[in-house]
Amino acid sequence: MATSDDLLTYIKTELAVNTPELDVETNLGGIVDSTAVMEIVVWIEGKYGFDVEIDDIVPDNFGSVAKLAAYVERRKKA
DSSP: OOHHHHHHHHIIIIIOTTOTTOOTTSOGGGTOOHHHHHHHHHHHHHHHOOOOOGGGOSHHHHSSHHHHHHHHHHHHHO
């Protein structure tokens, strides 16, 4: 499964259950709160095996599922 599919499935099933229109380009700003962002961080760290730096938690990396997936892919290659 692609990284974006994994992230989208996790967010839809665990954090944004009542948001059926959520897709990879949807702005997560109005959908997930700060607690949910931290849950995403913990999930990413567990699933992909790297630490998410606090300075990386910005809209450019966490603004949408597509941006999250690109961030994860960059970090996996680092």
